[in-house]
Amino acid sequence: MxxxxxxxxxxxxxxxxxxxxxxxxxxxxxxxxxxxxxxxxxxxxxxxxxxxxxxxxxxxxxxxxxxxxNNKKPLILIKSSNTTSSKKKKSPRYTPLSRRQDRPNAISWVLKFHPEMSDGQISKLIGTTKFTINQIRERTHWNIANVSPKDPVMLGLCKQNDLSAAISKARRSSRWKEMQANSEIIKDTNDSGIKYGLVKKEDHIENAQSNLDNENINNLFDEIANTNET
Structure with a gap:
């Protein structure tokens, strides 16, 4: 009541x-x-x-x-239409002023080592905007000459658990499955995946061995082709 x-x-x-x-x-x-x-x-x-x-x-x-x-008639409470919802709106992630200058470095790190993460995930994780992320990606940021990839956890911009969860979620997405077709992207991200426990070391070694075998086969075909020409 x-x-x-x-x-x-x-x-x-x-x-x-x-x-x-x-x-x-x-x-x-x-x-x-x-x-x-x-x-x-x-x-x-x-x-x-x-x-x-x-x-x-x-x-x-x-x-x-x-x-x-009429003492049998009840009083009726008028409900205000201005009653605010008890559910609190989620406020954007606050980043201390002293650490905001590190955001471009953190964005660069994520783009380099975890391209599977969407701009929305990066924005939520680091507390930045999609516009800034795109500037770092296209190297049009005003301070791009001084931007260098740095781990956002080490910079204090996010927690390790949040980063690992974001990576895990990104790798379950259809976007990541499409990107797996590119072997260069897989090679670049597997190293960081081992670090966060998202890629088994055995799988990484197996993939590396497979790439090495393919390279040896290609070299063999090149040698045969060169022999035939001579």
Whole structure:
């Protein structure tokens, strides 16, 4: 049951300024009828200043008059349309001023070692904008000459758990599956994957061996071709 903002203070005002029954006041304010009677006898809520529910927009004078004529009729609380939601909006990640200059370095690190992460993930992780990320990627940032890849965890821009979770999520996406077709990207990201426990070392060694075998085969074909030409 929804109650007025200040139940006892409202009850004090209703007892002092209306002829409503104790039951009506108690039902409206969420108080026991004996407690309302105690307010009337000045044994309860002494020293509490009455709060006018009409002035606060919680009751109408018409409703009070109707209830005074009929003690079976309940008071009706007017719900404010300006009531704010109890659910808090998630505020953007705050980055201390002293660390904001490190954002470009962190962005560069993520783009280099974890290209599987989307701009949205990077933005959320580091607390930056997609515009800045694109500037670093295209090397059009105003300070690009001084930008060097640095681990955002070491810079204090994010936590290790958050980074690992973001990488893991990115590698489950369809975007990453499409990027796996490019062997160069796989090679660059596997090293960092081992570091964060996202790629098994055995798998990395197996992939490296496979690449080496392919390279040896290509070299062999080149030698055969050169022999035939001579």
């Amino acid at each position: 929804t109650l007025p903002l200040m139940p006892q203070a409202t009850a004090v005002w209703l007892v002092e300024n209306t002829s409503l029954s104790f039951q009506q006041v108690g039902d409206f304010c969420g108080l026991h009828v004996l407690e309302v009677q105690g307010i009337a006898d000045e044994e309860v809520a002494t020293g509490i200043k009455g709060k006018n529910p009409i002035a606060s927009g919680e009751l109408t004078i018409e409703n009070i008059r109707e209830c005074e004529k």
